[in-house]
Amino acid sequence: MNHLSFPAPVDDLHDATLAQRLQQVLDNKTKPVGALGRLEELALRIGLVLGTEAPVLDQPQMLVCAADHGLTARGVSAYPADVTGQMVQNFLAGGAAVSVLARQHGIALTVVDCGVARELVPQPGLLVRRLGAGTADASAGPAMSAAQCAEAIANGGEIVRALPGNALLLGEMGIGNSSAAALLLARLTRRDIDACTGAGTGLDAAGRAHKRAVLREVLARHAQATAPLDALAALGGFEIATLVGAVLQAARERRVIVVDGFIASAAVLVAHALEPAVVQRCVAAHVSAEPGHALMLRALGLTPLLQLDMRLGEGSGAALAWPLLESACRILREMASFESAGVSRKDGAPSLPEGTAA
Amino acid sequence: MNHLSFPAPVDDLHDATLAQRLQQVLDNKTKPVGALGRLEELALRIGLVLGTEAPVLDQPQMLVCAADHGLTARGVSAYPADVTGQMVQNFLAGGAAVSVLARQHGIALTVVDCGVARELVPQPGLLVRRLGAGTADASAGPAMSAAQCAEAIANGGEIVRALPGNALLLGEMGIGNSSAAALLLARLTRRDIDACTGAGTGLDAAGRAHKRAVLREVLARHAQATAPLDALAALGGFEIATLVGAVLQAARERRVIVVDGFIASAAVLVAHALEPAVVQRCVAAHVSAEPGHALMLRALGLTPLLQLDMRLGEGSGAALAWPLLESACRILREMASFESAGVSRKDGAPSLPEGTAA
Numbered sequence: 001m002n003h004l005s006f007p008a009p010v011d012d013l014h015d016a017t018l019a020q021r022l023q024q025v026l027d028n029k030t031k032p033v034g035a036l037g038r039l040e041e042l043a044l045r046i047g048l049v050l051g052t053e054a055p056v057l058d059q060p061q062m063l064v065c066a067a068d069h070g071l072t073a074r075g076v077s078a079y080p081a082d083v084t085g086q087m088v089q090n091f092l093a094g095g096a097a098v099s100v101l102a103r104q105h106g107i108a109l110t111v112v113d114c115g116v117a118r119e120l121v122p123q124p125g126l127l128v129r130r131l132g133a134g135t136a137d138a139s140a141g142p143a144m145s146a147a148q149c150a151e152a153i154a155n156g157g158e159i160v161r162a163l164p165g166n167a168l169l170l171g172e173m174g175i176g177n178s179s180a181a182a183l184l185l186a187r188l189t190r191r192d193i194d195a196c197t198g199a200g201t202g203l204d205a206a207g208r209a210h211k212r213a214v215l216r217e218v219l220a221r222h223a224q225a226t227a228p229l230d231a232l233a234a235l236g237g238f239e240i241a242t243l244v245g246a247v248l249q250a251a252r253e254r255r256v257i258v259v260d261g262f263i264a265s266a267a268v269l270v271a272h273a274l275e276p277a278v279v280q281r282c283v284a285a286h287v288s289a290e291p292g293h294a295l296m297l298r299a300l301g302l303t304p305l306l307q308l309d310m311r312l313g314e315g316s317g318a319a320l321a322w323p324l325l326e327s328a329c330r331i332l333r334e335m336a337s338f339e340s341a342g343v344s345r346k347d348g349a350p351s352l353p354e355g356t357a358a
Numbered sequence: 359m360n361h362l363s364f365p366a367p368v369d370d371l372h373d374a375t376l377a378q379r380l381q382q383v384l385d386n387k388t389k390p391v392g393a394l395g396r397l398e399e400l401a402l403r404i405g406l407v408l409g410t411e412a413p414v415l416d417q418p419q420m421l422v423c424a425a426d427h428g429l430t431a432r433g434v435s436a437y438p439a440d441v442t443g444q445m446v447q448n449f450l451a452g453g454a455a456v457s458v459l460a461r462q463h464g465i466a467l468t469v470v471d472c473g474v475a476r477e478l479v480p481q482p483g484l485l486v487r488r489l490g491a492g493t494a495d496a497s498a499g500p501a502m503s504a505a506q507c508a509e510a511i512a513n514g515g516e517i518v519r520a521l522p523g524n525a526l527l528l529g530e531m532g533i534g535n536s537s538a539a540a541l542l543l544a545r546l547t548r549r550d551i552d553a554c555t556g557a558g559t560g561l562d563a564a565g566r567a568h569k570r571a572v573l574r575e576v577l578a579r580h581a582q583a584t585a586p587l588d589a590l591a592a593l594g595g596f597e598i599a600t601l602v603g604a605v606l607q608a609a610r611e612r613r614v615i616v617v618d619g620f621i622a623s624a625a626v627l628v629a630h631a632l633e634p635a636v637v638q639r640c641v642a643a644h645v646s647a648e649p650g651h652a653l654m655l656r657a658l659g660l661t662p663l664l665q666l667d668m669r670l671g672e673g674s675g676a677a678l679a680w681p682l683l684e685s686a687c688r689i690l691r692e693m694a695s696f697e698s699a700g701v702s703r704k705d706g707a708p709s710l711p712e713g714t715a716a
Contacts, residue, residue: 029455030445030448030453030454030455031454031455031670032436032437032559032560032669032670033560035559035560035668035669035670036455036666036668036670036674037647037666037667037668037669038666038667038668039666039668039678078390078704079390079702079703079704080702082702083701083702086699086700086701086702087388087701089699089700090388090694090699090701093694093699094692095388095692095693095694095698095699096388096389096693096694096699097387097388097389097394097689097693100685100688100689100692100693101685101688103688103692104681104684104685104688105681201390201393201704202390202391202393202704289395305666306664307665308394308395308396308397308663309395309396310393310394310395310396310397311390311393311395312389312390312393312394316394320397320681320682320685323462323463323678323681324678326462327458327459327462327678330458330459330461330462331455331458334452334453334458334461335453335454335455335458336448336451336453336454340453341444341447341448341451341453341454342444342447343441343444343445343448344437344438344440344441344444345437346436346437346559346560
């Protein structure tokens with residue numbers, strides 16, 4: 001029996017002493033208390049995850065997991081399923097949004113074939129961890145077997161263990177995977193599927209109505225699949241299951257986890273159902289225009305950094321928000337305190353700064 | 359009579375052909391149409407300002423204008439006026455939020471003493487363009503003379519003319535300047551002063567009530583000062599007037615202008631009243647927690663990129679949003695098109711990507 005069978009639990013990060021010290025450091029910076037708003041909350045969170053008052057984000061890793069979905073046979077997406085593999089190729093060639101944004105910010109990009117229908121040629125930057133040529137059609141049976149689901153989770157853990165750095169950004173690609181995310185949201189938070197379902201890559205009103213009807217049918221078929229892992233296997237997503245494993249492992253290692261959009265958040269939702277403390281390590285990069293995403297973030301207790309009406313996935317939102325995390329760390333590390341800068345406080349006590357002429 | 363007396367007008371950027379070409383470029387990128395949301399709008403705006411489908415932001419300049427305010431004698435701020443000069447020193451020493459964030463993003467920082475009460479020793483990075491040792495108390499008379507106001511505007515124009523690059527980020531420092539901004543907002547948009555007035559650097563409820571009463575008195579005293587330049591001179595801010603000149607000049611040169619918080623936006627409000635087309639060049643970096651700022655942005659027709667409950671000024675919000683502008687340009691320049699990447703479109707027509715195995 002190897003270590004994968006008994007993974008370490010995800011510790012509660014609660015550390016009142018460190019939280020208090022971080023708050024003091026922030027309050028002593030040369031600005032009115034709280035004037036940097038949510039950037040200060042972000043600094044506090046990153047400090048707690050990395051266990052320090054002077055956090056340094058090191059070698060950030062964007063992990064883009066890709067797979068196809070059998071449910072696309074039911075016409076739940078505006079794009080043909082071929083696009084999954086084509087986009088993986090585009091990620092690797094550097095032409096996709098996530099490629100461009102990761103390059104901008106010096107974020108290393110790893111793309112994982114978790115089960116794209118059409119196998120890709122081996123190439124640098126591509127990890128092959130295929131569980132099949134796409135999931136099965138979830139409207140006809142479980143999207144994957146319990147064994148496939150467990151293997152995907154183990155894959156995600158292994159991949160993260162091998163990656164350097166202390167920050168993981170979540171990305172994904174899979175035509176049809178906004179359906180899988182909607183199904184997981186509905187099942188794990190007991191919401192009606194209609195509220196969880198949106199246009200995905202761009203369905204019109206009729207397409208959305210059809211998608212909702214199909215998803216309702218899928219949920220009814222798998223009414224017994226209520227436990228997190230049962231729901232994940234039944235409702236699917238090889239890429240989502242792989243991300244669940246990645247999130248759990250990153251959380252165990254106390255990496256900062258930067259959550260992207262609706263589908264990446266669905267992986268966090270499952271991981272959170274298994275190990276609630278994972279969300280303490282998570283930063284929600286943005287809220288997607290896909291309506292279920294706001295519900296999902298609320299269920300996770302996460303407040304998004306950006307609200308830019310994006311709905312692309314890939315990890316594009318996580319990459320876009322990345323410099324804000326860097327800024328939060330630099331505020332902690334590099335800003336002067338009232339004392340060090342000779343700046344007077346709100347309550348008076350003037351102190352003459354060194355460079356001031358008489 | 360020199361060229362300052364007859365500055366060139368700010369041209370209307372309306373260019374339907376370029377706008378259409380930019381939109382086509384964006385729509386051909388490998389993503390569903392509109393999936394990058396507000397980042398696409400930003401790309402369109404920057405493309406129009408710089409007049410190209412492949413914009414490159416070059417040598418961004420953060421201009422932080424600082425000055426003191428005579429109105430602080432009336433107790434309108436939570437901090438002592440000495441802090442203006444102390445913070446200027448902190449900007450130059452690299453310890454302030456704007457220093458840290460500008461350094462993070464490779465933004466050059468220029469600090470201008472437009473009239474700090476206590477003169478600073480000359481030092482690298484500091485431009486001295488003083489109009490006095492702080493403005494006069496606006497509750498007792500005009501904050502500045504018409505000549506001082508004109509000189510400050512000319513200074514701002516001259517400073518920008520001498521700066522390299524094609525992007526200007528606006529920053530400011532001045533204890534008491536949220537009062538000046540509130541007064542300009544109330545006067546130029548004919549709003550009640552109460553809705554325009556907030557806590558500034560951190561007044562309590564009693565402090566805010568006092569500030570509102572004082573500002574109401576100031577507005578009544580200068581009831582005749584309704585034209586933009588008259589209002590600016592009466593209600594004040596050497597740093598705001600200098601920024602007005604900087605905004606006008608940057609707009610004439612078709613630089614991208616990144617607007618920071620409440621006070622920087624007040625300068626844009628005045629510039630817009632003089633030359634409406636300036637806002638076509640402006641990007642609102644964020645919306646401040648200072649309540650008047652949202653009203654001001656609405657009056658300017660600008661939608662903020664970030665909403666992080668910040669209320670610091672200095673240019674901190676502009677610096678924080680900067681990488682989003684860079685991202686928007688890179689999306690235009692570096693993302694693949696459906697054709698170049700061999701990705702199928704929504705409407706079908708599958709195309710086999712090069713790297714796909716048979």
